[in-house]
Amino acid sequence: MSPVLEVRGLCKAFGGVHAVEDLHFDLHAGERLALIGPNGAGKSTSFQMLMGELRPDAGTARFEGVDLVGRDPREIWSLGVGRTFQITSVFASMSVVENVQTALQAQNGESFDPFRRARDRRREEAMSLLERVGMAAQADRPASVLAYGDVKRLEFAIALAGAPRLLLMDEPTAGMAPKERHALMDLVSGTVAERGISVLFTEHDMDVVFGHADRIMVLDRGRLIADGAPDAVRADAKVRSVYLGSAAETGHA
Numbered sequence: 001m002s003p004v005l006e007v008r009g010l011c012k013a014f015g016g017v018h019a020v021e022d023l024h025f026d027l028h029a030g031e032r033l034a035l036i037g038p039n040g041a042g043k044s045t046s047f048q049m050l051m052g053e054l055r056p057d058a059g060t061a062r063f064e065g066v067d068l069v070g071r072d073p074r075e076i077w078s079l080g081v082g083r084t085f086q087i088t089s090v091f092a093s094m095s096v097v098e099n100v101q102t103a104l105q106a107q108n109g110e111s112f113d114p115f116r117r118a119r120d121r122r123r124e125e126a127m128s129l130l131e132r133v134g135m136a137a138q139a140d141r142p143a144s145v146l147a148y149g150d151v152k153r154l155e156f157a158i159a160l161a162g163a164p165r166l167l168l169m170d171e172p173t174a175g176m177a178p179k180e181r182h183a184l185m186d187l188v189s190g191t192v193a194e195r196g197i198s199v200l201f202t203e204h205d206m207d208v209v210f211g212h213a214d215r216i217m218v219l220d221r222g223r224l225i226a227d228g229a230p231d232a233v234r235a236d237a238k239v240r241s242v243y244l245g246s247a248a249e250t251g252h253a
């Protein structure tokens with residue numbers, strides 16, 4: 001089967017800084033691929049190029065054969081590439097279920113107007129997504145009163161509202177405690193397995209990475225230095241020297 005995502009030669013420089021150089025990889029159907037590397041390695045720049053937020057200087061990124069380069073975020077979303085937005089993208093003045101209804105309406109080409117209440121449109125569909133992420137009991141609470149971990153689950157439900165076939169997640173668990181990180185990533189793993197969604201994600205907690213990735217790529221100063229099965233990456237001398245260090249020996253980096 002051809003890859004879901006084929007990235008070839010993606011480059012982005014900021015002034016003299018080569019943030020990403022010649023990024024190239026394939027992502028296969030149903031695969032959970034982690035992109036890791038030290039701060040400033042170019043992970044977010046890579047995600048932003050795939051999400052349409054940054055235009056690459058060179059390269060291609062084909063999703064199901066369609067090049068994402070040059071498309072805006074909304075077009076990319078409507079092609080079936082979901083992503084998690086940061087907390088600010090959740091409309092605090094709306095209830096939890098209204099946030100999901102609004103995303104469902106946008107996906108279905110209905111007018112997307114954050115100032116108009118979603119009311120009852122697509123409520124049932126929204127409720128089933130909230131059930132999937134364990135948020136049904138909080139459906140009618142204002143999003144503004146949610147605990148942080150629950151906001152993250154709501155963000156995930158909103159990402160699913162687009163019925164994505166590929167999910168891009170740049171630090172989906174940022175700011176969460178270790179236990180919550182595992183819980184969120186368990187939810188992500190279970191959901192993508194059930195729906196056959198492919199995932200590219202990044203994450204600082206190596207326990208979470210090694211627990212949830214089928215494959216791992218390592219970026220260092222904008223370049224890929226490894227791409228392979230978790231065990232092979234964990235054992236890679238170059239990776240250990242730039243990133244994992246001795247902590248990887250125990251599996252608790």
Ligand code: ADP
Pocket residue numbers: 014017018019037038039040041042043044045046
């Ligand atoms: P990571 O997400 O792996 O921590 P980033 O992709 O955010 O890394 O950053 C990669 C490099 O590009 C860093 O040197 C960073 O300072 C630089 N960079 C990122 N975004 C910008 C920007 N908008 N303007 C200038 N430099 C940037």
Ligand code: MG
Pocket residue numbers: 043044045
């Ligand atoms: Mg980053």
